[in-house]
Amino acid sequence: MVETRCKFWRATTLAAVLFLPVWVHAERSIGDISIVAGHPGLQEWLLPDRPPYPEGNKPNAARVSLGRMLFFDPRLSGDGNMSCATCHNPMFGWSDGLPTARGFQSQVLGRATPTIINTAYNELQMWDGRKHSLEDQAMGPLEAGVEMNMLVDELVDWLQGNKGYRSAFALAYPGEEIDGTTASKAIASFERTIVSRDSLFDAWVRGDPSAMTAAQVNGFKVFLDPGKGNCAACHQAPNFTDDGFHNLGLSSSSDEEADPGRYAQKPIRLMQGAFKTPTLRDVARTAPYFHDGSAATLAEVVDHYVRGGDVKDNLSPNMKVLSITDEEKHDLIAFLHALNSPEQATVLPTLPEGGPVSWAAWRPQPKKDRAVAHNE
Numbered sequence: 001m002v003e004t005r006c007k008f009w010r011a012t013t014l015a016a017v018l019f020l021p022v023w024v025h026a027e028r029s030i031g032d033i034s035i036v037a038g039h040p041g042l043q044e045w046l047l048p049d050r051p052p053y054p055e056g057n058k059p060n061a062a063r064v065s066l067g068r069m070l071f072f073d074p075r076l077s078g079d080g081n082m083s084c085a086t087c088h089n090p091m092f093g094w095s096d097g098l099p100t101a102r103g104f105q106s107q108v109l110g111r112a113t114p115t116i117i118n119t120a121y122n123e124l125q126m127w128d129g130r131k132h133s134l135e136d137q138a139m140g141p142l143e144a145g146v147e148m149n150m151l152v153d154e155l156v157d158w159l160q161g162n163k164g165y166r167s168a169f170a171l172a173y174p175g176e177e178i179d180g181t182t183a184s185k186a187i188a189s190f191e192r193t194i195v196s197r198d199s200l201f202d203a204w205v206r207g208d209p210s211a212m213t214a215a216q217v218n219g220f221k222v223f224l225d226p227g228k229g230n231c232a233a234c235h236q237a238p239n240f241t242d243d244g245f246h247n248l249g250l251s252s253s254s255d256e257e258a259d260p261g262r263y264a265q266k267p268i269r270l271m272q273g274a275f276k277t278p279t280l281r282d283v284a285r286t287a288p289y290f291h292d293g294s295a296a297t298l299a300e301v302v303d304h305y306v307r308g309g310d311v312k313d314n315l316s317p318n319m320k321v322l323s324i325t326d327e328e329k330h331d332l333i334a335f336l337h338a339l340n341s342p343e344q345a346t347v348l349p350t351l352p353e354g355g356p357v358s359w360a361a362w363r364p365q366p367k368k369d370r371a372v373a374h375n376e
């Protein structure tokens with residue numbers, strides 16, 4: 001609750017306005033009139049056309065193009081084989097299709113790879129919100145020993161020595177150094193182009209009644225209705241998140257070495273085992289689900305909510321056993337599919353010539369030692 005923003009009250013008020021008549025009259029007719037394509041009360045679900053960006057990093061074509069190169073370049077990793085896109089892969093909705101991420105030399109990491117779709121609209125980054133902006137976040141995985149395992153100093157030397165990158169940086173950030181800061185700014189500018197705000201749901205909200213099926217419209221009602229799905233209590237307009245943290249009672253939260261989640265940043269009891277509410281836009285493309293990858297499908301996610309969570313200790317007050325029919329469950333899942341953006345081709349960069357960063361460190365060594373070092 002402490003972490004929940006005023007958007008919560010906006011959404012709660014909206015839900016109350018839309019459903020109060022349903023509760024009062026014990027019928028759906030008045031509520032049904034409100035949940036119609038193009039209704040003014042629903043326009044808050046549309047995302048702003050352009051995501052916000054911080055001062056000093058206004059996106060432009062040169063910045064996005066440099067950021068795309070850095071994002072897809074595996075030479076930036078310690079082994080020369082892993083890029084941001086290894087885990088945030090456009091073919092898997094900018095995630096990796098794995099329950100939890102595989103890091104440096106394939107070790108299994110503790111948390112699932114979140115999509116980078118719409119992270120541009122996040123107030124905080126990471127499952128526990130420990131990063132404040134995309135710029136803050138970008139050097140983290142490069143330096144992490146368990147992820148790309150690269151030294152930023154070495155990376156910066158390499159970028160400064162690479163002709164193609166030198167001119168790309170000069171175009172993107174004229175007069176600024178080539179360093180971790182400008183590299184982060186470029187990556188963040190690229191990430192701000194990975195957005196989903198043009199789904200069939202958005203078309204329906206804008207006023208096209210045929211954009212969603214009757215089942216999907218009904219699924220949206222279940223989603224909003226505090227007496228049914230109650231999903232919008234946390235997955236709020238417009239990006240289907242409240243930028244808050246909640247304990248959903250996943251079974252992994254009773255493990256002996258359970259992930260503390262937000263508690264590591266905010267040591268108050270309610271935050272123990274609480275994780276950030278993820279966006280649901282494009283969610284049908286990013287299975288498996290939850291921070292621990294414990295739900296293989298959207299149906300398993302919904303079943304978890306229907307049970308009201310598995311570990312009831314320290315559960316979010318908004319988690320309760322749901323009374324919804326099988327048909328409503330089906331409609332809810334159909335609705336989640338309406339949040340997919342249209343398929344679009346991903347533009348891959350042509351990378352500047354030159355070997356991996358780590359080759360620069362290997363080059364002075366005699367061939368024999370290099371082979372030994374490599375086998376260790």
Ligand code: HEC
Nearest residue numbers: 083084087101102103111112113114125126127128141147
């Ligand atoms: C080994 C896999 C892996 C690689 C490589 C990787 N990431 Fe991630 N990324 C993750 C995981 C796992 C998380 C969640 C970690 C956490 O919450 O503690 C994450 C979180 C993020 C987030 C926060 C998303 C959100 O919704 O909070 C962003 C942004 C991001 N990564 C961008 C990048 C960038 C940029 C790179 C390259 C410089 C990169 N990642 C490289 C696995 C990876």
Ligand code: HEC
Nearest residue numbers: 229230231234246275276277278289290291301305316318
């Ligand atoms: C109490 C707040 C809350 C409510 C209510 C809630 N969610 Fe969530 N949702 C979250 C949080 C927090 C997560 C991430 C939890 C984690 O991984 O530990 C999440 C995760 C998800 C995911 C997985 C997304 C991913 O990328 O892994 C889906 C899908 C989802 N919720 C759909 C729903 C639906 C449908 C409902 C209504 C039946 C609902 N949620 C109700 C807070 C909530």
